[in-house]
Amino acid sequence: MAHIDAGKTTTSERILFYTGKTHKIGEVHEGGATMDWMVQEQERGITITSAATTAFWNYKDNTYQINIIDTPGHVDFTVEVERSLRVLDGAVATFCAVGGVEPQSETVWRQADKYNVPRIGYVNKMDRTGADFAGVCAQVHERLGANALPIVLPIGAEDKFTGVIDLVYNRAYVYFDDKTVRDNYHIEEIPENLKAEAAEARAKLIEEVAASDDALMEKFFEDPDAITPEEIIVALRKATINMSVVPMLCGSSFKNKGVQLLLDSIIAYLPSPLDVEAIVGTDPRTGEETKRHPSESDPFCALAFKIATDPFVGRLGFIRVYSGKLDAGSYTFNSRSGKKERISRIYQMHANKQNPIEFVGAGDIAAAVGFKDVRTGDTLCDENHQIVLESMTFPEPVIGLAIEPKTQKDLDKLGVGLGKLAEEDPTFTVKTDEDSGQTVISGMGELHLEIIVDRLKREFGVEINQGAPQVNYKEALTGTYEHREVFKKQTGGRGKFADIIFEIGPASSKEVTGLEFVDVVKGGNVPKEFIPAVQKGFATAMSNGALAGYPIDAMKVTLKDGSFHPVDSDALSFEICARNGFRHAAVKANPVIMEPIMSVEVVTPEENMGDIIGDLNKRRGQISGMETKGNARVVKAKVPLAEMFGYVTVLRTISSGRATSSMEFSHFEAVPGNVSKEIIEKASGKFKNEDE
Numbered sequence: 236m237a238h239i240d241a242g243k244t245t246t247s248e249r250i251l252f253y254t255g256k257t258h259k260i261g262e263v264h265e266g267g268a269t270m271d272w273m274v275q276e277q278e279r280g281i282t283i284t285s286a287a288t289t290a291f292w293n294y295k296d297n298t299y300q301i302n303i304i305d306t307p308g309h310v311d312f313t314v315e316v317e318r319s320l321r322v323l324d325g326a327v328a329t330f331c332a333v334g335g336v337e338p339q340s341e342t343v344w345r346q347a348d349k350y351n352v353p354r355i356g357y358v359n360k361m362d363r364t365g366a367d368f369a370g371v372c373a374q375v376h377e378r379l380g381a382n383a384l385p386i387v388l389p390i391g392a393e394d395k396f397t398g399v400i401d402l403v404y405n406r407a408y409v410y411f412d413d414k415t416v417r418d419n420y421h422i423e424e425i426p427e428n429l430k431a432e433a434a435e436a437r438a439k440l441i442e443e444v445a446a447s448d449d450a451l452m453e454k455f456f457e458d459p460d461a462i463t464p465e466e467i468i469v470a471l472r473k474a475t476i477n478m479s480v481v482p483m484l485c486g487s488s489f490k491n492k493g494v495q496l497l498l499d500s501i502i503a504y505l506p507s508p509l510d511v512e513a514i515v516g517t518d519p520r521t522g523e524e525t526k527r528h529p530s531e532s533d534p535f536c537a538l539a540f541k542i543a544t545d546p547f548v549g550r551l552g553f554i555r556v557y558s559g560k561l562d563a564g565s566y567t568f569n570s571r572s573g574k575k576e577r578i579s580r581i582y583q584m585h586a587n588k589q590n591p592i593e594f595v596g597a598g599d600i601a602a603a604v605g606f607k608d609v610r611t612g613d614t615l616c617d618e619n620h621q622i623v624l625e626s627m628t629f630p631e632p633v634i635g636l637a638i639e640p641k642t643q644k645d646l647d648k649l650g651v652g653l654g655k656l657a658e659e660d661p662t663f664t665v666k667t668d669e670d671s672g673q674t675v676i677s678g679m680g681e682l683h684l685e686i687i688v689d690r691l692k693r694e695f696g697v698e699i700n701q702g703a704p705q706v707n708y709k710e711a712l713t714g715t716y717e718h719r720e721v722f723k724k725q726t727g728g729r730g731k732f733a734d735i736i737f738e739i740g741p742a743s744s745k746e747v748t749g750l751e752f753v754d755v756v757k758g759g760n761v762p763k764e765f766i767p768a769v770q771k772g773f774a775t776a777m778s779n780g781a782l783a784g785y786p787i788d789a790m791k792v793t794l795k796d797g798s799f800h801p802v803d804s805d806a807l808s809f810e811i812c813a814r815n816g817f818r819h820a821a822v823k824a825n826p827v828i829m830e831p832i833m834s835v836e837v838v839t840p841e842e843n844m845g846d847i848i849g850d851l852n853k854r855r856g857q858i859s860g861m862e863t864k865g866n867a868r869v870v871k872a873k874v875p876l877a878e879m880f881g882y883v884t885v886l887r888t889i890s891s892g893r894a895t896s897s898m899e900f901s902h903f904e905a906v907p908g909n910v911s912k913e914i915i916e917k918a919s920g921k922f923k924n925e926d927e
């Protein structure tokens with residue numbers, strides 16, 4: 236996991252080569268990386284979808300299996316990072332030796348914290364001008380609050396970077412430049428000029444690991460030199476797994492240096508599935524907490540973390556198995572749908588290629604085929620031992636795009652394509668406007684939607700006409716209002732009648748999502764059988780806010796009183812009455828339009844700083860901080876998404892291409908009055924706020 240371009244894919248490609256998975260190293264910038272198998276990834280040199288691969292590595296006379304997921308760095312594809320961290324036992328946080336801790340490094344670090352994933356740090360690109368291993372370790376300490384502990388030292392830097400000193404074994408890995416050889420290094424004595432520095436760093440390492448182990452501490456005080464590498468490894472493994480330490484390594488993946496030691500460290504320090512505590516879930520039948528141990532003798536339980544469509548084998552469900560065993564051709568149980576599912580085949584994944592296997596067991600990551608109904612986040616288990624594991628939370632899409640097929644005959648194909656893509660990606664949604672018939676797709680950012688449109692063209696053969704990207708606003712009520720709504724219709728024969736008195740306003744706490752509905756009607760003035768219809772009326776109505784038709788996330792309605800007609804009243808009348816009541820009352824409850832605010836970070840040379848800040852201010856930006864990083868300046872700001880379209884191009888012009896920026900969603904905030912007026916005027920053409 237890492238910020239964009241830190242070198243995750245390049246490092247993964249080396250791992251595949253050194254572990255014998257591939258016979259030749261594929262390079263990202265040549266479009267040849269095995270892990271970046273999608274056309275869009277190869278063209279752009281970025282990772283979009285996380286690829287899973289299984290590799291085997293020999294370490295100290297044993298062979299170990301490593302399941303690797305290479306995640307994207309771009310924030311638009313954050314869903315991939317989220318679901319990967321949900322199912323992985325350990326992570327390699329990769330940093331650029333020059334860029335250090337970048338905005339996305341912080342984001343993925345927080346995601347790993349959320350899922351308690353132990354990590355090791357890998358400082359890549361040591362061959363670049365300005366590479367600074369110690370500097371990056373210090374940043375990890377300060378900015379990420381982690382106990383970053385170097386377990387190697389670089390030999391030389393920039394174009395003189397030739398290898399690393401292994402502080403645990405007190406020896407040097409000196410690399411010779413040959414990317415076609417797997418053992419492209421010699422193990423040597425530590426170079427004379429680095430001996431003192433290495434001794435000091437090793438003493439620090441031993442002191443740190445001893446701090447987490449009493450027996451070792453005693454030995455440390457008696458005779459630190461008597462502590463063996465094996466003892467260091469045992470203690471360091473423990474400290475890494477309980478997350479009190481993050482071992483830091485360095486290398487240059489592109490120049491084929493340092494990756495073998497990284498593989499050794501993955502085995503030595505990151506947890507195996509057996510080191511991980513039993514996973515906790517709930518039994519859907521009793522609501523009670525239940526546990527599964529990482530053992531094949533426990534009942535089967537797995538989490539489906541990703542759904543993908545493969546052109547050859549069809550729908551693949553990626554699963555992480557926590558306990559038990561599942562055979563290809565057998566049945567499993569989906570605890571969300573309550574249905575049995577037959578798994579026809581199981582595959583071990585190698586990027587987009589599959590290797591059929593007969594079964595999966597505790598600790599495995601694999602792809603299964605044959606599901607009728609499985610969604611991201613579903614738990615698969617033994618029907619007689621049911622469990623629901625905690626699912627994943629995904630951010631809401633903040634940016635929308637109206638699309639239509641270029642030719643009307645492609646309408647059906649578009650529907651199929653959008654359906655499949657939405658199934659793969661929980662941060663991508665599709666909505667059809669009932670009045671205009673317009674289809675609006677929503678995602679995490681401009682790049683995300685651009686890739687979706689491209690995939691519709693290539694994978695589903697649909698050419699698209701698209702509008703300009705638009706912001707997904709929301710509406711919120713900030714005051715309360717009491718209202719009486721009467722719905723009456725007389726059209727010969729039986730009429731319609733409903734009458735309600737209610738108070739509408741913001742939800743009572745931030746935790747509430749959707750409609751908080753309270754019924755305090757006395758004496759059956761609104762008969763019990765119509766109350767659900769009233770509730771349904773409000774719940775449906777709130778998806779079209781009263782100001783400009785944007786959805787309201789949460790609100791509270793208290794139904795206080797009302798009346799009915801013995802013949803004319805029915806459920807539908809009360810539902811329509813509630814919907815109309817919402818229209819009339821919500822506008823009086825101080826509604827506001829809420830807009831997504833982005834956290835923006837710009838890294839720039841000093842001389843462009845003034846212009847960049849001036850420009851951000853013009854975009855209604857609030858500067859939240861300024862820092863120095865190496866010889867560059869970092870400007871942090873909170874800016875409305877509406878003002879950030881096309882920012883990359885403008886920034887390039889202001890800084891002659893020297894500044895870079897990144898942004899991610901921060902929160903929703905009420906828009907200022909003048910902007911609100913504009914949004915409402917624009918929406919008024921499309922949005923009808925009328926009674927039914």
Ligand SMILES: Nc1nc2c(ncn2[C@@H]2O[C@H](COP(=O)(O)OP(=O)(O)OP(=O)(O)O)[C@@H](O)[C@H]2O)c(=O)[nH]1
Pocket residue numbers: 237238239240241242243244245246263264280281282283306307308309359360361362363486487488489490
């Ligand atoms: N100089 C140098 N360049 C490197 C090194 N590792 C990777 N690169 C280059 O940096 C660029 C980005 O590398 P990737 O491996 O695609 O980075 P990534 O982190 O996978 O990128 P995303 O998945 O798009 O976030 C490519 O052009 C690589 O060739 C390195 O050790 N040294």
